[in-house]
Amino acid sequence: MSDLTLLTLADARDGLKGRSFSAAELTQAHLSAIERARQLNAFVLETPEQARAMANEADARLRSGTARPLEGIPLGVKDLFATAGVRTTACSRILDGFVPTYESSVTANLWRDGAILLGKLNNDEFAMGSSNENSVFGPVVSPWRRQGSNTPLVPGGSSGGSAAAVAARLCLGAVGTDTGGSIRQPAAFSGIVGIKPTYGRCSRFGIIAYASSLDQAGPFARTVRDAAILLGSMAGHDPKDSTCVDAAVPSYEASVGRSIKGMKIGIPREYRVEGMAAEIERLWEQGAQWLKAAGAEVVEVSLPHTKYALAAYYIVAPAEASSNLARYDGVRYGLRVPGRDVIDMYRRTRAEGFGPEVRRRVMIGTYVLSAGYIDAYYVRAQKVRTLIKRDFERCFADGVDAILAPATPSAAFGIGEKGEASPVEMYLNDVFTVTVNMAGLPGISVPGALSSEGLPLGLQLIGRPFDEETLFSVAQVIEDAAGRFVPECWWS
Amino acid sequence: MAVDADTVRRIAHLARIAVADEEVEHLRGELNAILAFVEQLAEVDVEGVEPMTSVIPMALKQREDKVTEGGIADDILRNAPAAEDHFFAVPKVVE
Numbered sequence: 289m290s291d292l293t294l295l296t297l298a299d300a301r302d303g304l305k306g307r308s309f310s311a312a313e314l315t316q317a318h319l320s321a322i323e324r325a326r327q328l329n330a331f332v333l334e335t336p337e338q339a340r341a342m343a344n345e346a347d348a349r350l351r352s353g354t355a356r357p358l359e360g361i362p363l364g365v366k367d368l369f370a371t372a373g374v375r376t377t378a379c380s381r382i383l384d385g386f387v388p389t390y391e392s393s394v395t396a397n398l399w400r401d402g403a404i405l406l407g408k409l410n411n412d413e414f415a416m417g418s419s420n421e422n423s424v425f426g427p428v429v430s431p432w433r434r435q436g437s438n439t440p441l442v443p444g445g446s447s448g449g450s451a452a453a454v455a456a457r458l459c460l461g462a463v464g465t466d467t468g469g470s471i472r473q474p475a476a477f478s479g480i481v482g483i484k485p486t487y488g489r490c491s492r493f494g495i496i497a498y499a500s501s502l503d504q505a506g507p508f509a510r511t512v513r514d515a516a517i518l519l520g521s522m523a524g525h526d527p528k529d530s531t532c533v534d535a536a537v538p539s540y541e542a543s544v545g546r547s548i549k550g551m552k553i554g555i556p557r558e559y560r561v562e563g564m565a566a567e568i569e570r571l572w573e574q575g576a577q578w579l580k581a582a583g584a585e586v587v588e589v590s591l592p593h594t595k596y597a598l599a600a601y602y603i604v605a606p607a608e609a610s611s612n613l614a615r616y617d618g619v620r621y622g623l624r625v626p627g628r629d630v631i632d633m634y635r636r637t638r639a640e641g642f643g644p645e646v647r648r649r650v651m652i653g654t655y656v657l658s659a660g661y662i663d664a665y666y667v668r669a670q671k672v673r674t675l676i677k678r679d680f681e682r683c684f685a686d687g688v689d690a691i692l693a694p695a696t697p698s699a700a701f702g703i704g705e706k707g708e709a710s711p712v713e714m715y716l717n718d719v720f721t722v723t724v725n726m727a728g729l730p731g732i733s734v735p736g737a738l739s740s741e742g743l744p745l746g747l748q749l750i751g752r753p754f755d756e757e758t759l760f761s762v763a764q765v766i767e768d769a770a771g772r773f774v775p776e777c778w779w780s
Numbered sequence: 781m782a783v784d785a786d787t788v789r790r791i792a793h794l795a796r797i798a799v800a801d802e803e804v805e806h807l808r809g810e811l812n813a814i815l816a817f818v819e820q821l822a823e824v825d826v827e828g829v830e831p832m833t834s835v836i837p838m839a840l841k842q843r844e845d846k847v848t849e850g851g852i853a854d855d856i857l858r859n860a861p862a863a864e865d866h867f868f869a870v871p872k873v874v875e
Contacts, residue, residue, distance in 0.1 A: 389855040488836045501835055530841055531834075599818040610795060617796070619868050621859035630871050631796070639798035647797055651807070652814055654795040655783070665818070670831035672824050677832065710813040728835030753836060 292317035293457040297361055297514035300460055304350055304360045311346035311360030315339050315404055318362045322406060322458045324780030330443075330453040332367050332425045333375055334407040342404040349402065358521055359402035364459040366450050367408040368415055369395050369505075370494040374405070378496045379423040380413045382641025383622045392494025393526045394463060394505045401521045406459050410449030413643045414613065415470055415498045418717040419706065420448025422645045427703050430478060431456035431775040435742035441700045444474030444717075447508070451478040454508045455775060461509040461518050465495060467502045468601055469696075469721025472733035475508055476695035476746025479735045479773035481515045481763065482508045486754045487728035488533040490519075491526030499608035500531075502601075502725040510772065512734060512763045516540035519756065535754065543757035544764050549583030551762070554688040558594040559720060561697065568694045568745060571736045575692055575747045578769040579762065589688055591679040596672050597723040602715060603656050603669035604726075609646075610653025616641060648711060677727040684752050690762050694720050695733040695746035720748060730756045734763040736770045744773050782812045 292314050295303065303309055319336050339362065346360035370376050370388035377383040391399075399405070412422040419442040420428040430443040430452055443452040447464030451474035454462050464471045466484035475482025483506045490505040497503065507518035520541060525534040555576060560569070576586045618624035618637035625640050627633035642650065656665035683691065697719055707714035724731040729750055736747040747766055751759045783791070788808045792799040799807065853866045862869035 386859050389852075389858055486836065488838065527841075527843070531836075531838070533836070533838060534841070593824070596821055596824055599821050602814060602818050603821070614796075618861060619870055620856075622861070624861035627871070630873050632798075633871055634796040635793075635798035638796055642797070648807075648810055648814070650795050650797065651788075651791045652811060655787075655791045655811070655815075658791070658794060665821075667831050668821055668824075668826060669818075670833075671826040671829040672821055673832040673835075674829050675824070675826070677835070711810055712813055712817045715817070726835075 293321050295460070296511050297460040297509055297517060298511070300361060301358070305355065307350070311343040311350065311404065312340065314360060315343040315362050318406055318459055321780065325456055325458055328429045328431060328452050328456055328779055329426055330410055330428050330449040330456065330458060331364065331407045332377070332379060332410045332449065335374055335405055338374070339404050339406050346402055346404065356400070356402035358398060360404060361402070361460055362404045362406045363398060364406050364409045364450060364453045364462040365395055366411050366447050366462070366464045368411055368465055368496045369463065370496070371395055371405065371408065374408065376408065376496070377424070378414045379411050379425055380641065380643065380646065381424045381623060382616045382637070386621050390494060393491035393528060394495070394522045397521055397524060398463070403521070409447070409453055409462060412446035412448065413646050414496065414609070415446040415465055415467055416609070416645050416649055417445040418469065418473055418714050420445035420474070421703060422643055424643065428452045429703070430700055431779060432478065432700060432743055433778065440703045441743070442477065442703055444477035444700060446470040447474050450508045451475055451480060451482070454478070454510060455480050456779065461507055461514055463505060463522065464508055465503055465505050466725065467498050467605060468725050469718040471506045471508065472695050472721045472731055472746070472748055473717055475733040476735070477700040477744065479744030479775065480508055480510050481512050481732065481734050482506060483515050483519060483732040483756065483759065484724065484730060485519060485523060485756055486730045488531050489523045489730070489754065489756070491529040491532040493526055493528040497612040499605040500612060501608060502605060512760055512767050513541060513544045516544050516760045538757055540756060540760055543760045546761040547583065548579065548762050548765055551584045551689040551758070552687050553579050553584045553586050553762070554589035554683055554691040555586060556589050556591045556594065556691055556693060558591050559693045561719065565698055567739055568697065571745050571747065572692070572694050575736055575766060578766055579692065582765045587688070589683045589691065591683065591723070593672065593675045593679050594723055597676050597726050598715060598719055600669040600672040600676070601718070601722045601726060602652070603665050604673065606649040606653035607657050607666050608653070610650045610657065613646070613650055645711070673726050676723055680727045680729060690758050691750040693748045693750065695748040696720060699739040699741065699743035699745055724750055729753060730759055732759045732763050734766045735773050736766060738773060782815065783808060
């Protein structure tokens with residue numbers, strides 16, 4: 289039998305239906321690949337027994353003709369999603385040993401449709417980071433390397449384990465979350481597709497909260513079609529999340545391959561930032577040419593408040609984080625460090641349980657929300673956020689169907705190379721992705737080219753609220769033109 | 781606005797995070813780097829702009845006022861570091 293881990297999710301789905309192989313065989317191929325790839329540190333928990341049991345049920349259903357849409361498809365799940373009976377830690381010491389008694393709605397939707405859980409994937413602690421170096425389980429190593437070099441590179445973050453696992457063919461797809469770029473940036477660094485849907489498209493119930501007004505779940509996959517298939521299963525109304533919209537989920541897969549003739553694609557001039565790598569600029573230009581060749585009209589647009597998005601984000605997100613993370617107090621779950629009294633217990637528990645980046649963000653958030661500073665920082669940032677959203681609304685009102693921009697300012701960097709001088713150095717990774725979260729819009733990252741060093745570079749498409757379909761149609765045009773990018777296997 | 785060592789200690793206390801004396805200076809530098817970065821927002825004209833409250837305009841759904849779940853005390857306490865008779869247990873708070 290040929291290597292089943294090389295299949296796309298769509299091909300695996302067809303192969304299972306046509307009984308070319310069984311769900312048990314497909315699952316075993318991935319479990320073996322995971323075992324051989326432990327040096328990547330993508331999985332923080334492997335669940336082979338559960339995976340085999342789920343695969344057996346899938347095979348029974350495939351045999352009896354009662355297969356569901358994702359029957360027998362093995363997936364990985366970011367350790368930020370609560371999985372019933374399966375340890376869930378947000379890759380933080382403070383949730384050491386936490387075993388949820390409930391399932392997140394997004395993963396519940398995937399299991400409802402027949403998908404199989406292979407295990408939990410590494411991420412930056414509480415999704416705070418852009419390199420997956422802030423995990424209590426240690427950094428994830430990217431399956432990609434610079435040409436002629438063995439330097440270990442980051443897969444991006446915060447969903448670094450998800451991106452690395454999909455790129456290294458350890459699972460057919462994975463779920464992640466994106467608060468400021470945590471799906472799109474690692475997808476770009478790892479040469480795969482990742483989409484952050486519109487805020488409210490997927491339920492946040494059971495996702496460990498970082499910044500509630502920005503967090504959204506989304507899929508990682510090796511093709512645009514595979515990402516569309518996964519989102520179709522993940523999305524949908526959930527009464528357990530009041531911000532999750534009650535709107536029908538369209539067939540995202542049907543939008544893959546649809547013509548983009550006559551569509552208007554915006555190129556935002558403010559994204560042409562100073563010091564942008566020449567090869568990123570070239571790829572961006574190339575992307576516009578591909579879309580033009582497919583019949584789209586390409587126009588320059590202006591999003592004047594772009595340059596303030598990152599600063600506003602680093603007020604809003606820490607503020608919400610300081611509030612969300614107040615629950616980790618050593619009383620209800622996770623780590624407890626004894627103290628003189630109850631307050632001392634809280635302080636010690638949180639000092640030992642949170643890593644340095646989480647401590648910093650909780651403290652910044654506490655400061656910007658504190659008496660005397662809340663208007664100068666938090667309220668002002670929320671006003672700037674209104675202006676950022678207004679920029680996009682104007683652009684879409686002028687008839688723009690989607691916006692084309694780079695996904696990241698550079699290719700992946702080495703482990704330990706960034707963030708030593710100042711935390712802000714790391715934050716700059718999200719300069720092209722964070723605006724989308726601030727405005728609640730959908731954004732997809734799709735591989736466009738390899739850098740001169742042989743590393744993947746991604747293009748980003750930003751769409752109207754709840755118009756993920758257009759993003760899938762346009763992204764497929766890019767995938768058709770750019771081809772797909774596969775790292776050479778050195779890890780197993 | 782830059783923070784001084786006392787402010788760092790005050791924020792740490794409000795955030796309920798123990799900070800050792802030797803960590804204060806380092807934290808002060810990091811927090812000030814972040815605050816200097818976000819300082820650029822001061823130049824934006826926000827006169828008459830409403831702060832964002834909901835990124836996607838939607839009416840908050842209402843539901844019938846009735847119990848939908850309950851009777852799962854064991855589940856709720858399953859991960860507690862210390863529990864007694866269906867209560868979370870904490871160090872003595874009242875003398």
